[in-house]
Amino acid sequence: MLIVGETALTIEDVVAVARQEKKVALPSSEEWRELIQRGADFLDQLLEEEGVIYGVTTGYGDSCLVEIPPHQVNELPLHLSRFHGCGLGQNLDLITARAVVVTRLCSLARGYSGVSYVLLERLVWMLNENVIPVIPSEGSVGASGDLTPLSYIAGALVGERDVYWQGKIIPIAEVYAAKGLQPHVMRPKEGLALMNGTAVMTAIACLNYKKAEQISLTSTLITAMNVLALEGNPSHFDEILFAQKPHPGQQNIAAQLRDWLNSEVQTEHQSSRLQDRYSLRCAPHIIGVFEDSKVWLRQFIENELNSSNDNPLIDPVNLRVLHGGHFYGGHIAQAMDSLKIMIANIADLMDRQLAQLVDYKMNNGLPRNLTGSSLERLPLNHGFKAVQIGVSAWTAEALKQTISASIFSRSTECHNQDKVSMGTIAARDASRVILLTEQVIAALSCACVQAVWLKGLDTELTPVLTAFQQWVLQSFKYVEEDRPLQQELQTLVDRFENLELFSSAILS
Incomplete structure (x- = not known):
């Protein structure tokens, strides 16, 4: 069992998870759990007190000065995953896609991205149940990270994309139905945290x-x-x-x-x-x-x-937003x-x-x-x-x-x-x-x-x-x-x- 979030991972760890030689788990320590929760709580506090957070209450990239009305903030992560759903080219194979998921999990589990424990749990579930997003290989310029290919992880989490499962490619909605699970509901910034990173290139x-x-x-x-x-x-x-x-x-x-x-x-x-x-x-x-x-x-x-x-x-220790x-x-x-x-x-x-x-x-x-x-x-x-x-x-x-x-x-x-x-x-x-x-x-x-x-x-x-x-x-x-x-x-x-x-x- 590979614990993700406790100590640094190696290349060999990623390869082992990619090849289904190891299952993954999150740390069991209260200290780590509190670190994750503090980041999420700090985001909630900022939303209440200041109301302006890049990628949470604003548009993305060049649209950062466009304010999102408060009643639409919860929809923003969903739109981010949807409009980036334009990848083309051959799909990454199952081994490579698994490597991408564990690589993104490794980054988010460090606690500096403001994501919820529930999101991390769902990524662990994907790996251990081998329900893996189908990710087109083309469409990333490598900054801001691998936005388009990583949108396929975000899209799968919310129930809107295809996955590899039991030797087939099927809509993840069918897997959720078979497993009796609801799609993940993304909190503010979780779409950005999932997508705005280097997980695809690093996994490869x-x-x-x-x-x-x-x-x-x-x-x-x-x-x-x-x-x-x-x-x-x-x-x-x-x-x-x-x-x-x-x-x-x-x-x-x-x-x-x-x-x-x-x-x-x-x-x-x-x-x-x-x-x-x-x-x-x-x-x-x-x-x-x-x-x-x-x-x-x-x-x-x-x-x-x-x-x-x-x-x-999102700095959960000093409670700062770091751009x-x-x-x-x-x-x-x-x-x-x-x-x-x-x-x-x-x-x-x-x-x-x-x-x-x-x-x-x-x-x-x-x-x-x-x-x-x-x-x-x-x-x-x-x-x-x-x-x-x-x-x-x-x-x-x-x-x-x-x-x-x-x-x-x-x-x-x-x-x-x-x-x-x-x-x-x-x-x-x-x-x-x-x-x-x-x-x-x-x-x-x-x-x-x-x-x-x-x-x-x-x-x-x-x-x-x-x-x-x-x-x-x-x-x-x-x-x-x-x-x-x-x-x-x-x-x-x-x-x-x-x-x-x-x-x-x-x-x-």
Whole structure:
């Protein structure tokens, strides 16, 4: 059980809830409950005494000077959710939508948004009952937060949108009826608190980060297999060599390659091949960029995750209304723009390694295109030829996606939102780059296993590489005669998407 509101959440917490590996609960302490209540009570007090609160008794954004008549104040949150119901594009899948809900809950449960305990309870109910709003992916400029996509959470709470439930998409009104529940009645500011934040981009960033970690691990395993299959020079990963360039992540990748190649004896003497091509020799330098960036990427993502990022904030301790711009997703935008470059570079690294494997002119004795056919049928078979073309296409598309989204700020909403983050577009772009790279590493996983088999090196693999080989062979059979590989590749992609490599015993 994950308690939301008590301590800071991690990327792994969000991923676990998104994947239905953990249920959630609110803190049981009276102190936390009183903090939430004080914020709601303070809002009520302000309404009675002053009568003017941005987004509660006024219009939104550029309309902040438009006063809402007292008898219409309670309708305002409903209108906010309705007029933002204009999202388009593919819907976020169930896992991503769950990540969004728990991310928004994490922010609101900090107590600085002025929402009621009842609202937080309903969000917990959504997660634990797996009644999850269907959220279109497009329509956010990343400031003021993710207004349009988050309106689908607000709309579902009040009974007006569709949800994922029991494997179907249905109106939430039907779920409420089946459960005997009434729609949530939003208090003043609850619509704004739900919608004016960075939960969509941050949730996607959490999922992207974990998939990127898996890509880093897999590409290192593949590199080790390819060094063996191509009879590469393991002294390129020498410990003393890497001590002279002290990037810790880069050094860790080199250390893994040394361990997995078990190359202590080999590195004592120069290989007959003094220098391998860069796609083998420089693999730690390319994968290591992500490994060395993990600290700041995690810091950016988790700080955003554990922040109060709507506007205005309601200070329940000092009883103040704080107007600011915490809805601005600049840190997530920067993290995701950077991440997609790092991951696309790994895709390119893998593409270059496959180009070596299939080309008889530089694969050190492997058959053309890694075909496993008999000598008699060799002219007929083409093995991984088309797979290499596909990998080239997926890599090119990944590289094309790496232009920064955050530099495309544009003035919106009557020039009130005159500088925006584009953080959600950056996060979505990074997701696309990650999926394309997973397709690349699925192909490379098959190719490196095939290459080791063709060289007859199965018995020379270290335990970690043997475990990886067996993991791949759960979804892939060695190619002897040409056959369609689409289904095997897609199965591996799906396993990468489900983070299955992390749940395997490969590194245990």
